[in-house]
Amino acid sequence: MTGAAGFIGSNLVDRLLNLGHEVVGYDNFSTGSESNLERAASHSAFRLVRADALDLEAVVAAMHGCDTVFHLCANADVRFGPDHPRKDLEQNTIVTFNIVEAMRRSGASRIAFSSTGSIYGEHSVFPTPEDAPFPVQTSLYGASKLAGEGLIQAYAASFGIRGFIFRFVSILGERYSHGHVIDFYRQLRDHPGHLHILGDGHQRKSYLYVQDCISAVLLALDKAPDQPVNIFNLGTDEYCEIKDSAAWICERLGIKPAFTFEGGQRGWIGDSPFIFLDTTRIKSLGWKASLNIRQSVEKTVDFLR
Amino acid sequence: MTGAAGFIGSNLVDRLLNLGHEVVGYDNFSTGSESNLERAASHSAFRLVRADALDLEAVVAAMHGCDTVFHLCANADVRFGPDHPRKDLEQNTIVTFNIVEAMRRSGASRIAFSSTGSIYGEHSVFPTPEDAPFPVQTSLYGASKLAGEGLIQAYAASFGIRGFIFRFVSILGERYSHGHVIDFYRQLRDHPGHLHILGDGHQRKSYLYVQDCISAVLLALDKAPDQPVNIFNLGTDEYCEIKDSAAWICERLGIKPAFTFEGGQRGWIGDSPFIFLDTTRIKSLGWKASLNIRQSVEKTVDFLR
Numbered sequence: 259m260t261g262a263a264g265f266i267g268s269n270l271v272d273r274l275l276n277l278g279h280e281v282v283g284y285d286n287f288s289t290g291s292e293s294n295l296e297r298a299a300s301h302s303a304f305r306l307v308r309a310d311a312l313d314l315e316a317v318v319a320a321m322h323g324c325d326t327v328f329h330l331c332a333n334a335d336v337r338f339g340p341d342h343p344r345k346d347l348e349q350n351t352i353v354t355f356n357i358v359e360a361m362r363r364s365g366a367s368r369i370a371f372s373s374t375g376s377i378y379g380e381h382s383v384f385p386t387p388e389d390a391p392f393p394v395q396t397s398l399y400g401a402s403k404l405a406g407e408g409l410i411q412a413y414a415a416s417f418g419i420r421g422f423i424f425r426f427v428s429i430l431g432e433r434y435s436h437g438h439v440i441d442f443y444r445q446l447r448d449h450p451g452h453l454h455i456l457g458d459g460h461q462r463k464s465y466l467y468v469q470d471c472i473s474a475v476l477l478a479l480d481k482a483p484d485q486p487v488n489i490f491n492l493g494t495d496e497y498c499e500i501k502d503s504a505a506w507i508c509e510r511l512g513i514k515p516a517f518t519f520e521g522g523q524r525g526w527i528g529d530s531p532f533i534f535l536d537t538t539r540i541k542s543l544g545w546k547a548s549l550n551i552r553q554s555v556e557k558t559v560d561f562l563r
Numbered sequence: 564m565t566g567a568a569g570f571i572g573s574n575l576v577d578r579l580l581n582l583g584h585e586v587v588g589y590d591n592f593s594t595g596s597e598s599n600l601e602r603a604a605s606h607s608a609f610r611l612v613r614a615d616a617l618d619l620e621a622v623v624a625a626m627h628g629c630d631t632v633f634h635l636c637a638n639a640d641v642r643f644g645p646d647h648p649r650k651d652l653e654q655n656t657i658v659t660f661n662i663v664e665a666m667r668r669s670g671a672s673r674i675a676f677s678s679t680g681s682i683y684g685e686h687s688v689f690p691t692p693e694d695a696p697f698p699v700q701t702s703l704y705g706a707s708k709l710a711g712e713g714l715i716q717a718y719a720a721s722f723g724i725r726g727f728i729f730r731f732v733s734i735l736g737e738r739y740s741h742g743h744v745i746d747f748y749r750q751l752r753d754h755p756g757h758l759h760i761l762g763d764g765h766q767r768k769s770y771l772y773v774q775d776c777i778s779a780v781l782l783a784l785d786k787a788p789d790q791p792v793n794i795f796n797l798g799t800d801e802y803c804e805i806k807d808s809a810a811w812i813c814e815r816l817g818i819k820p821a822f823t824f825e826g827g828q829r830g831w832i833g834d835s836p837f838i839f840l841d842t843t844r845i846k847s848l849g850w851k852a853s854l855n856i857r858q859s860v861e862k863t864v865d866f867l868r
Contacts, residue, residue: 340721343667347660351710355652362648379716391694394792396720401713405656408706411684415701416645416832487699527721 259283260311260357261331262298263290265433266372269468270328271298273476279303284320285331286310294433311353317360326368326479329357332403334436336376337526339398350402351409358413370422370475373407375464375493375533376400377425385536388425388489397528407489414486421486422478424471427493427533430554431468432561438463438500439555442507443562446515453508453515456525459501462532464493467549467557474545481543491535494547500525506552510559564588565616565662566636567603568595570738571677574773575633576603578781584608589625590636591615599738616658622665631673631784634662637708639741641681642831644703655707656714663718675727675780678712680769680798680838681705682730690841693730693794702833712794719791726791727783729776732798732840735859736773737866743768743805744863747812751820758813758820761830764806767837769798772854772862779850786848796840799852805830811857815864 259274261267262283267290274281280303283295287308298304309316311331321327333349354371361369378386379396395401410421428437445453474492482488501517508515523531549557564579566572567588572595579586585608588600592613603609614621616636626632638654659676666674683691684701700706715726733742750758779797787793806822813820828836854862 339717343664343718343721344660347657347714351656352652355649359648389696392697394794395713395716398714398717398721401710401717404713405706405710408700408709409652409703411700412644412703412706412833413648416648416703489699528717 259328259330261285261290262306263287263292263294264330265435266429266468266471267328267330268294268298268433269431270330270472270475271295271304273472275301275303282307282320282324284309284311284317311356312348314356314359317356318363321360321364321366324364324366326370327357327361327366328370329354330372332372333399336397336399336528340527343398346398346402350399351405354406354409358409358419361419362413362417368420368422368479369410370479371406371410371424373403373423373425374400375425375427375491375535376530377404377407380530384532385534386491387536388491388539396530399528411487421488422482423487423489424475424478425489425491425535426471427464427466427535429468429471430465430558434558434561438503439507439558440562442504443559446508446511446513450513451515452518453504454518454520455500455504456520457500457522457529459499459504459517459519461500461523461525461529462497462534463500464497464533464535465551465554466493466547467554470547470549474540477543477545478540490540491537492540493535493537494551495537496551497534498551503555506555507559510556564633564635566590566595567611568592568597568599569635570740571734571773571776572633572635573599573603573738574736575635575777575780576600576609578777580606580608587612587625587629589614589616589622616661617653619661619664622661623668626665626669626671629669629671631675632662632666632671633675634659635677637677638704641702641704641833645832648703651703651707655704656710659711659714663714663724666724667718667722673725673727673784674715675784676711676715676729678708678728678730679705680730680732680796680840681835682709682712685835689837690839692841693796693844701835704833716792726793727787728792728794729780729783730794730796730840731776732769732771732838734773734776735770735863739863739866743808744812744860745867747809748864748867751813751816751818755818756820757823758809759823759825760805760809761825762805762827762834764804764809764822764824766805766828766830766834767802767839768805769802769838769840770856770859771798771852772859775852775854779845782848782850783845795845796842797845798840798842799856800842801856802839803856808860811860812864815861
């Protein structure tokens with residue numbers, strides 16, 4: 259598992275160990291943290307490799323004997339993409355090439371890949387299904403993940419690996435470390451009387467609880483039809499406005515700050531004003547989210563506190 | 564223009580020079596040839612830069628003062644992709660990153676990009692329109708071009724360049740150097756009594772004459788609506804079976820060889836059994852192909868002879 263020390267990765271490591279699997283965690287700790295792996299570190303079925311996924315030979319060596327690859331490491335930041343355009347290319351596209359190339363060399367047979375709803379760009383179809391009209395990319399992050407999906411699909415066609423591609427909405431929950439909930443939380447910790455919101459607050463977004471996300475990934479690996487490539491949107495059957503989420507956060511914290519808004523439909527370049535994915539496909543396998551968006555936001559606030 | 568010494572690139576160089584433009588040709592001559600640029604080389608408005616597009620600094624330097632970038636260099640081979648999977652990543656995806664990054668640094672405003680109908684994979688909608696359901700990649704080549712499209716789109720959204728993306732069918736005509744017509748021609752030159760065809764010969768393919776392709780590209784640059792990203796399929800309103808094309812080639816050469824078939828729906832891994840693009844969008848700008856597929860095949864045979 260690449261990105262094993264990250265938010266989603268470390269939760270997935272714990273779940274897999276609980277289920278009795280052996281797990282090799284791979285992380286360069288550029289954004290992942292030791293503390294996320296505290297529980298796993300004491301488990302005899304867990305082995306940690308501290309290396310960079312841009313190092314193909316190190317990936318090949320770490321993958322020796324593995325059957326299923328969970329590829330979760332990424333530059334997961336949309337907002338600051340234009341500050342360093344090469345970062346998404348390297349950390350998302352070229353690293354994903356290294357992962358599938360290492361699978362070819364090592365004989366690993368399946369890959370589960372954390373893609374993103376951002377690859378739908380600013381779509382016109384809502385909720386957006388997996389086979390929506392061919393989208394146009396609006397962020398370097400989305401483009402780099404689209405490239406990763408294409409590589410996995412081409413390797414599946416060319417070399418017989420099986421690809422499981424998951425297009426996530428934003429994920430919330432324990433060990434969450436990046437996104438609007440932590441941005442708002444930090445602002446309110448520093449000055450509880452005032453919250454500044456990027457955009458006009460009416461951006462409509464979808465969120466999913468990390469344990470629900472992990473359940474969906476594992477269910478798909480278990481139950482998806484025997485095809486070379488399986489693609490699943492992962493999200494809930496609802497969306498919220500950013501200002502609703504802000505209100506829930508404040509209520510959970512027991513404060514009533516004044517809101518100000520930066521203005522504009524988007525919080526930043528590449529920010530999609532509306533993300534709402536059609537999850538019929540994953541639900542048809544028997545999956546259902548256990549928490550709604552408000553509960554996920556509250557769970558995340560409780561974790562951050 | 565990257566790939567200026569190649570088949571399509573050199574024809575486009577000549578056209579642009581005839582129209583009175585100044586052209587900087589950029590080529591590493593890995594597959595391009597000096598002879599393709601014989602006419603251009605004597606033209607005062609043409610300057611040749613002999614360098615590799617993986618060298619970002621060289622690309623930035625060459626682009627100085629340019630307004631429109633024609634990005635045509637690529638590893639254009641689908642068939643042998645699985646023999647060297649890194650080649651498509653480097654020569655198509657990473658090079659395209661270098662081109663748009665060089666545009667950002669040099670201030671060039673528009674890019675025309677040679678993408679491919681291969682990015683539709685094995686689609687189920689025919690003729691396939693630009694906004695067909697989100698396809699799944701079936702070749703390393705298609706995946707690498709899809710990644711290039713995504714990069715251009717993300718740079719358009721992030722940095723204000725304008726992208727013109729052309730999804731070509733296979734191109735035929737003068738200076739053609741790669742594909743089934745030359746494969747068949749060489750076989751028949753070496754043994755005129757026998758032609759061996761990969762697949763079952765029923766693969767349905769589309770072709771376009773290089774001068775029609777160039778006319779479409781230039782018309783789109785001139786007449787497309789003022790949007791950040793414009794995507795156009797380029798092809799004819801017809802398709803042919805590979806065995807029909809083989810028959811036309813033989814008739815043009817005045818020979819009647821025996822045909823044998825390798826068998827199977829595909830000529831090789833990643834070969835799409837049916838390519839037929841919807842060209843309504845480019846035709847709505849007033850474009851029309853001057854040659855049909857048979858005429859393009861015959862023109863190519865005459866050139867090879």
